[in-house]
Amino acid sequence: MREGCRAGGGGRMECSWKTVLLLVCASLGVQYTAIRTLRDSLSGPCQGAYRCQTRHHRDSRWRALCDWMPVDSPGKHILLFATTRSGSSFTGQLLNQHPEIFYVYEPLYHVQQAFTNSSSRLRRTLDRRALLGAYRDLLLNLYACDLHFIENYIRPEPQDHVTNSFFRRSSSHALCSPPVCLEGGEVTASDPPDESWCPKKCGALNLTLASMSCLSRGHVAIKTVRVPEVGDLRTLTEDPRLDLKIIHLVRDPRAILASRMMAFSDQFRAWKIWNATGRQPRYVDLSQITSTCKDMAASAETGLQRPAWLRGRYLLVRYEDLALNPRDKAGEIYRFAGLEMEDRVRTWIAKNTNSNASSPSEWNYRYSTTRDSRATAESWRLRLGYDIVRTVQNLCNDTLALLGYKQVHSAAQLRNLSHSLVEHRTFQPVT
Structure with missing residues (x-):
């Protein structure tokens, strides 16, 4: 029987089930496109200066926010792209100190939590790329200073655009200072983030005021450890609305593992038992480091191939180089970002990277950014046993070679800090 629709008795149209299904799908597609178009046209001033210019005098709802929009020059959109325990909190603070940068710490956390319902079991089984579409949508809206968009993922849901549940709000100076927080003027820019001060003094976060702050600063920087590979960001690099600059932060996988074992004791309990006893438990999860090595290598290889979509948009930075020469590498990062x-960035570096800056309590804090950076660059060598190091080297051999990290072949070599395991390498921006 021929597929399609035909005239039936009484002037009725009779269609096959396949045709009906196609019509339903087409209708849904049209409705989705219409809804997205309507949302884009009404979602506020944060979609770009050109929209503010056309709406500014016609819609009083957004007039106050549009007054904050810098329309003369497009802002920079910076993404600090890293993996967990690679030094990204420290590196992010280099961007957070700039008075014209609106810095957001791990906003994709809210997407992950919303979809996994705070279930660690479900989070482990969820494919890492299942949330990429939602991640990219949120990043795009945050770069447009539309902080209301994140309300789709914050739990409990914000009321009247106000929330007490914004993840690590205190890591952003912009979210703890005027106009978001009238008490924020008491903190100097060089102070490290205080996880308790901001919520107590500032109260709940008003996302409308946060959007105003974002617009007034002109540039947006976001840190994330939740996107697996740089190739997953291609859609954003090719979006004409963005001037995206990707800072790909990498670190020696052996150091990453040592740091995770300290910071996440429950998740890495088997590794800690192995390190303490010298005997590998049968239930140790090797994928906790192999997936990290695979992602780092894949992203670095993509960058080294210098594809057109990354030209002018990608810079690889080794944490060890930043720790050993923080001022020079910070200058390189800022030049790349344009x-x-x-001066207050330099002041923060001087205050937070010398041996007298940190106290024991700060060293124990999971996300501390105050440390003797030179001493911490290879301090993992004093904490990991040689058996674990040898295993990681076998699992991540290609990644170590690609990024310029030397292997050790004995416990004595491992403990000999007078010989660095970081090769001299120069990673130029993709041009």
């Missing part, structure tokens, strides 16, 4: 490195 921004001047302000």
Whole structure:
């Protein structure tokens, strides 16, 4: 029987089930496109200066926010792209100190939590790329200073655009200072983030005021450890609305593992038993480090191939180089981003990277950014047993070679800190 529709008795149209299904799908597609178009046209001033210019005098709802929009020059959109325990909190603070950068710490956390319902079991079984579409949508809206968009994922749901549940709000100076927080003027820019001060002094976060702050600063920087590979960001690099700059932060996988074992004791209990006893438990999850090595290598290889979609948009930075020469590497990062490195960034570096800056309590804090950076660059060598190091080297051999990390072949070599395991390498921006 021929597929399609035909005239039936009484002037009725009779269609096959396949045709009906196709019509339903087409209808849904049209409705989805219409809804997205309507949302884009009404979602506020944060979709770009050109929209503010056309709406500014016609819609009083957004007039106050549009007044904050810098329409003369497009802002920079910076993404600190890293993996867990690679030094991204420290590196992010280099961007957070700039007075014209609106810095957001791990906003994709809210997407992950919303979809996994805070279930660690479900989080482990969920494919890492299942949330990429939602991640990219949120990043795009945050770069447009539409902080209301994140309300789709914050739990409990914000009321009247106000929330007490914004993840690590205190890591952003912009979210703890005027106009978001009238008490914020008491904290100097060089101070490290205080996880308790901001919520107590500032109260709940008003996302409308946060959007105003974002617009007034002109540039947006976001840190994330939840996107697996740089190739997953291609859609954003090719979006004409963005001037995206990707800072790909990498670190020696052996150091990453040592740091995770300290910070996440429950998740890495088997590794800690192995390190303490010298005997590998049968239930140790090797994928906790192999997936990290695979992602880092894949992203670095993509960058080294210098594809057209990454030209002018990608810089690989080794944490060890940043720790050993923080001022020089910070200057390189700022030049890549197309921004001047302000004096208060230099002040923060001087205050937070010398041996006298940190106290024992700060060293124990999971996300501390105050440390003797030179001493911490290879301090993992004093904490990991040689058996674990040898295993990681076998699992991540290609990644170590690609990024310029030397292997050790004895416990004595491992403990000999007078010989660095970081090769001299220069990673130029993709041009």
